[in-house]
Amino acid sequence: YNKTTPYELLGEDRLISLVDRFYKLVSEHPDLTPIFPDDFTETARKQKQFLTQFFGGPSLYTEEHGHPMLRARHMPFEITPARADSWLSCMAQALVDTNIEEPLRNAMFERLSYTAKHMINSENPDN
Template sequence: ENKTLPFEAIGEGTLHRLVDAFYRRVGMHPDLAPIFPDDLTETARKQKQFLTQYLGGPPLYTNEHGHPMLRARHLPFEITPVRATAWLACMAEAMDEVGLEGPVREDFYARLYLTAQHMINTPDDET
């Protein structure tokens, strides 16, 4: 069987445009901007590396930063259900902006949805 990797289906150029479109929204979002650095350049660079390997491409994130341990790396930040919803909304809008559509988008988004739920570490009423 010869299955195309999601990374190949999406393409590096579209993935990088997606991440840039995503962090432009994060940086302006009232629920998200306060917990992110003002300069999102390095955050976007790491996210491009991470999503490349998440989608089956080369392990760029792990090569530079080690095991992702994503939930542990998010523990310093209060990730509430409201922030998870905001994160996913920014991602859906970024997918619209770069024209990512069809089954490859639906599968990618479904995985991000589950990963985002896994990052939640704080109830809404504690922020």
């Protein structure tokens, strides 16, 4: 097996750039702005912690917030299939803009796609 983690290949600096670029794109996406706060500071801080552990780095999110329970934490927000696609399109663009090389980029995107689909909690076609 390969014990190099995506986090090691990515590095902390690029993970930080990725999350900052991602939320800049989210803040400009009309499908997503209705459910996000106006100030992304805390959202981005938590996402940096989460993605660090999600990609095999230290468990920063769990140390501060406990078990992620991501699906439960997303239940207050209406996440339709269209919103999951919008979230993923911002992430795909952020991965390119952060200069994450293949095959790492595709491996990260596949894992994020799987989790994003798991977050869908509404089939409302109007949102």
